[in-house]
Amino acid sequence: MSAEQRSRNNVFSGLALDRCSERRTDVAWLDEAWRTNSARFLVLNPEGKALVVDDATSLRFLDGRERDTLFDAAQPLLLGLDDREAPYFALSASAEAALAIANATGGRYLDLRKAGLGLASFEAGLFAYARGVTHWQSRTRWCGACGHALIIEWAGHRARCTNPACAIEHFPRTDPAIIVIVTWRDACLLGRQATWPTGRYSTLAGFVEPGETLEDAVRREVFEEAGVRVVDSDYHSSQPWPFPSSLMLGFTARADDPAIKVGEEIDEARWFEVDEFVRDVEGGALGLPPPLSVSYRLIEHWLRAAGGLELSALESPAAWT
CATH class of the missing domain: 3.90.79.10 (Nucleoside Triphosphate Pyrophosphohydrolase)
Structure with a gap:
């Protein structure tokens, strides 16, 4: 068995997703993907738990209509396209919004460790990916070089210092x-x-x-x-x-x-x-x-x-x- 095959047997490693890194600066494409009928939105609460269906057997994605109703002010965090070219996004909810979304959808929130053993490999990998980026976003608010505020760009995958004299770019860490x-x-x-x-x-x-x-x-x-x-x-x-x-x-x-x-x-x-x-x-x-x-x-x-x-x-x- 090759190392690649062994890695795919590991939990969180079965994510067959085109991450579309070259599309993250394409505002027109992002807007179209955000509004397409096939778009799916993964919701995470402030604890990093994901919205799942009531029996926790799968993620409870929002569709575009639900996103407009429950999450109309969200900033896109692009995850990528699946093999059918359906786009996936992550949404970070406040504690109050997360509770309202769970009540409206009949879902509940599940932590990543339990999800890793209970969800299908694609969904477990997608959850891990989204949690990693959203955690980085939540901890990346100020520039480590000059102390100025950062703004999130690149469809959620880059933070840039707002100080013109600095303008350092920050990326998710591993x-x-x-x-x-x-x-x-x-x-x-x-x-x-x-x-x-x-x-x-x-x-x-x-x-x-x-x-x-x-x-x-x-x-x-x-x-x-x-x-x-x-x-x-x-x-x-x-x-x-x-x-x-x-x-x-x-x-x-x-x-x-x-x-x-x-x-x-x-x-x-x-x-x-x-x-x-x-x-x-x-x-x-x-x-x-x-x-x-x-x-x-x-x-x-x-x-x-x-x-x-x-x-x-x-x-x-x-x-x-």
């Missing part, structure tokens, strides 16, 4: 972070934070620093957290992680030596042999990340390679929800 499954022979290395309940473990992760390659970040983070030296690493897959603005870059890696010396960032790190892993998961002693996270996919990858087993087939009373 913070790269590596996440890695480290192996020693047929064992995998998992760690746990002090704040997690007893028995919960996950793969090691950390943000990429300036001037650092992804492979260097893997080596540094694993050594800082567990004191384990990594001798090689390979890219596995990626996952948008807008909590609030990360991109998770999944890796597999091989340890040079199994000796562990836990650093200050985590509470514990352990090697799990396949038999021990299976026994502890099925016995409830080991809780794992949910399929929402690429961490789950990395552990799944290791278990399949090392033990010929499918993680989803294990009975897990301690599932991490």
Whole structure:
């Protein structure tokens, strides 16, 4: 399986959408797309939750008529076109407006983590995309260079300083972070934070620093957290992680030596042999990340390679929800 295929298996990664970046300055095209009958509008409340149908099985998009009635003063945030060339926009609602819209449509609001496991991949990816951009907009009000107010342009994807002497452009940020499954022979290395309940473990992760390659970040983070030296690493897959603005870059890696010396960032790190892993998961002693996270996919990858087993087939009373 290619890295592209593995990435598409990750939650929030199944968004088949033309983002139309070249159209963001085309005012006439944007106006036409905004008013077309096929346009759909995703509503987010101030908490970053999306409007969904009452049973939360799908997003509750507004059509153009509903947008005119419930949201007539909105500024377009273009998301893109689907494979039928239907345009999608995001709308940020105030708390009062969000409540009125939910009451008028019979919908309710759902947070992104729950949506990631309950919505179809396209809608989960669309929600993640919209949340990432709207969160950036809500935190990007003032120029970091001169302190003047910013205005949002480019169909919601650029902020420009209003000070003519500055006029710096600001764009949505993405913070790269590596996440890695480290192996020693047929064992995998998992760690746990002090704040997690007893028995919960996950793969090691950390943000990429300036001037650092992804492979260097893997080596540094694993050594800082567990004191384990990594001798090689390979890219596995990626996952948008807008909590609030990360991109998770999944890796597999091989340890040079199994000796562990836990650093200050985590509470514990352990090697799990396949038999021990299976026994502890099925016995409830080991809780794992949910399929929402690429961490789950990395552990799944290791278990399949090392033990010929499918993680989803294990009975897990301690599932991490």
